[in-house]
Ligand SMILES: Nc1nc2c(c(=O)[nH]1)N[C@H]1C(S)=C(S)[C@@H](COP(=O)(O)OP(=O)(O)OC[C@H]3O[C@@H](n4cnc5c(N)ncnc54)[C@H](O)[C@@H]3O)O[C@H]1N2
C-alpha cells in the first residue's frame with residue numbers, strides 16, 4: 001500500500017503554477033503574485049499633515065501657552081488634495097486638513113483643538129516642536145523598496161499596498177479551472193424524486209464547493225452514469241478546457257467501477273491503494289493530452305478527505321501558492337474512538353475552544369465511516385491518527401487539520 005506522503009508527492013508532481021496573467025486590482029483578491037512589486041515612488045508621496053489644524057513654524061510658537069498664546073496670520077486654507085503651496089514665513093501659518101501637503105516653510109502642525117480655530121488670524125495655545133504631526137515623505141516606502149514579493153497571496157492589506165504604490169494591475173497566477181464530476185448510476189440531482197436504489201448526488205456539489213473554497217473555478221459537470229462510453233465522451237469534452245479534472249466514485253473493486261475501467265488503459269494514469277481511512281482507493285495521473293486527473297473514491301467522506309489531502313494542495317500549487325497544506329492545531333479529545341489501526345485515520349471532528357485550548361469531538365455519531373455525509377456537516381477539522389495507534393481516549397491530544 002502506498003503511503004499518504006508518496007501519493008501526495010505523486011499528486012503534486014502532476015501540476016506546476018499556471019502561467020502569469022495581468023488582472024485588475026479589483027479581481028486580484030486571493031490570487032498569488034507572480035512578479036515582485038517594487039515601489040517607484042515615496043510613500044507617503046509628500047510631507048503631509050497628520051491632523052486637522054495649522055501648519056506653523058515651530059520656532060514661532062515654541063513658547064505658546066493657554067495663558068500666553070501666540071497669534072499668527074492665516075495665509076491659506078489647505079484641504080487634502082489642495083495643490084496650493086503658500087510659503088509660510090515668520091508670524092504666519094496655513095490652516096491645514098489631515099492629508100494636505102505641508103506648505104514650504106512650515107515644519108509642524110498644531111491640532112485645531114489647541115487653537116481658537118481662526119480663519120484669518122489664529123490663536124495658538126500650546127507650543128510644539130519641529131516635525132510634530134507631520135507624516136514624512138518616504139517614511140513608509142522609498143523608491144526601490146520591495147512592497148510585495150512574488151509568491152505573496154493577495155489579501156486586502158496587500159491590495160491596498162499595491163494601490164497606494166500606484167499599481168492598477170498586477171501579474172498573478174490565474175485561478176485554476178477544475179472540472180468536477182461524480183460517477184454512479186444510482187445518482188440523481190438533489191431534490192429530484194428517487195426510485196428505490198437511487199440517492200442524491202452530493203459529491204459533485206461537495207467537490208465544486210471545495211474547488212471554489214480553495215480559490216479555483218469549478219466546472220461542475222454533475223453525475224455521469226456508470227457507462228464507459230458516456231464517461232469517455234465527458235472526459236474528452238473537458239480536455240483542453242480545464243487545468244485539471246476531479247472525479248468521484250468508480251475506483252474500487254466493483255463490477256461497475258467505470259472510472260477505473262475507462263482510465264486504467266490510459267498510460268498516464270495509476271490506480272493505487274493509499275494507507276488512509278477513509279480514502280483507500282485512489283487514482284491519479286494525466287490524460288493523453290496532459291490534463292491532470294484525480295480519481296477520488298465515491299463515498300462522500302472519502303471524497304472530502306481525499307480532496308483535502310491530495311487535490312487541494314495540487315490546486316494551490318496550480319494557483320502559485322507556496323503554502324499548500326491546511327493549518328493544524330493540537331486538540332484534546334472529548335470522546336474517544338477506536339481507529340482502524342493499519343491505516344492513518346482522518347476523523348471528522350467538531351472543534352470547540354476549551355478553557356485550555358482546542359477540544360475535538362467526533363462530528364458524526366458513527367465516527368469516520370465514509371458514508372456519513374450528514375455527520376460531515378458538523379466537522380471543522382480532521383483529526384489525524386497515525387497508523388498503528390491504539391484506542392483514542394478522552395483527554396488524549398490529537399493533531400487536527402482545520403478544514
Ligand atoms: N471489495 C471491495 N469493496 C470496496 C473496497 C475494497 O477495497 N474492496 N473499498 C471500499 C472503500 S474503502 C471505498 S472508499 C469505496 C470506494 O468505492 P468507489 O470509489 O468505487 O465508489 P462507488 O462504489 O462509486 O461509491 C461508493 C459509495 O459512495 C456512494 N456515492 C458515490 N458517489 C456519490 C455521490 N456523488 N454522491 C453521494 N454518494 C455517492 C455510492 O452510492 C456508494 O455507496 O469502495 C469500498 N468497496
Ligand code: MOO
Pocket residue numbers: 276277278279280281297299302370
Ligand atoms: O477508504 Mo474508504 O475511503 O474508507 O471508505
